[in-house]
Amino acid sequence: MFKPITIKDIAQALALSPSTVSRALSDSYEINEETKKRVLEYAEKHNYRRNPMASSLRQGRSYSIGVVVCEVANSFFSQAIDGIESVAYGKGYHVIISQSHDSYEREVVNIQHLANRAVDGLLISMSAETKDFSHITNLHGQGLPIVFFDRIIHAFDTHTVTADNRDGARKATQSLIDSGFRRIAHLANAPHLSITAERLEGYEAALKSNGLRLDETLIRYCHHGGRVQQEVEDAVRYFINLQEPPDAIFVASDRLSMGCLSAYNQLIPKDRQPAVAGFSNSEVLDLIQPGFTCVRQPAFGMGRMAMELLIQLIESRYPVYEFEHVVLETALITR
Known part of the structure; x- marks a missing residue:
């Protein structure tokens, strides 16, 4: 069974304390350059990666974003997801994609599952069958940042991104x-x-x-x-x-x-x-x-804009009361 190397393993191998190793990996000014070099070289050689679950417990953040669309195979949504990911990964967030297949029941289950995984926020394009929004309004009421794109609702105030x-x-x-x-x-x-x-x-x-x-x-x-x-x-x-x-x-x-x-x-x-x-x-x-x-539709641009607005909500130190409703231009392709 695969067992990833931990900070404790590095500390034991180098005869250092776990706290010293942790600070060295974080490039702390408290650790001298020689020790940092030893730690980083050992970590690189043994393929050390930070434990995201441990980091999320310490910081109260999972650095993951839930994305709910009707269908990934749909060209518009696949292009929008490319836009979402282009921003998310550059900002240190991971994206978890969920498909509703335009089913209300599946949308409810998927959104609840994402919330249970402690995502930091949700990007949602509504399913065609959804008329009851309580599964979303309840999570928003509990403080979960949510941004809508393409298929939006106005059940509460938040950022929205659509095409014209x-x-x-x-x-x-x-x-x-x-x-x-x-x-x-x-x-x-x-x-x-x-x-x-x-x-x-x-x-x-x-x-x-x-x-x-x-x-x-x-x-x-x-x-x-x-x-x-x-x-x-x-x-x-x-x-x-x-x-x-x-x-x-x-x-x-x-x-x-x-x-x-x-x-x-x-x-x-x-x-x-x-x-x-x-x-x-x-x-x-x-x-x-x-x-x-x-x-x-400018799908890639819509995905980028929606992700940028969601990260703004997540990382804001103060409550947000003013929201953007972005409308992007479409293009007619005649043949």
């Missing part, structure tokens, strides 16, 4: 209108999510600015956020079976875009399929639909 969902949706819908389409449907995420309302507003704004009437029968919601493909297929069948089917669709998320295009490819020939534009940070969609026009 309204403008991104407006640009995507406008691109369809500019291509000559007039009967444009909207495949939306779960209705209670923050991103759903904002992207719906952008879709409606584009229609209105072009003198097109909003037709409520052309809007379908996916309450499971695309996790249940049957729900997406049912929405596509609904569009196909309308007396006057849409000639284009604005899709509100990466996973829904994939599910929507897959469903259309299974159900009707390509020459009868509507044009599709939507939110996506995935390159894979180019293979399924080479002409797919998409809204790209």
Whole structure:
């Protein structure tokens, strides 16, 4: 069984006290340079690493951050996690990633597990099924720093980081209108999510600015956020079976875009399929639909900003009462 070397082991080998070894490893001015050199060389040779659990007990910190997203395989979230890690590791924090798979039950279990592991803070993007926020508000009430990104809630005051969902949706819908389409449907995420309302507003704004009437029968919601493909297929069948089917669709998320295009490819020939534009940070969609026009979110930048704001909360010596609500620009990739 592997047993890592400890400060006591180094002290015994070098005939020093454990406190001297500890101070030498911390580069204390109280220890002379010759002793420091002996200790550091021995520690390096025997692959000594600080015990994070012991350090956390002494400092009251774990130097770990819990991150809760719906799915790591989702291109947007994998890019956001890259941004999170780029800041966290540079600041000496470790990241523990947890997936909700857009399930409320799994989100509750995962967040509680992270809290039980004594993370110093949480970065959360809400699951599509979550309507009860008590599992989060209770932890915040106990003093756990929490920052939301992408899918946010306003159950309490804290930092938030999002993309400009309204403008991104407006640009995507406008691109369809500019291509000559007039009967444009909207495949939306779960209705209670923050991103759903904002992207719906952008879709409606584009229609209105072009003198097109909003037709409520052309809007379908996916309450499971695309996790249940049957729900997406049912929405596509609904569009196909309308007396006057849409000639284009604005899709509100990466996973829904994939599910929507897959469903259309299974159900009707390509020459009868509507044009599709939507939110996506995935390159894979180019293979399924080479002409797919998409809204790209600055996922890496969102992750970096969210992590920086969370560390500010964690390391603040005083209570924080003023919070930032960062909104980053999106980019329309037309093909």
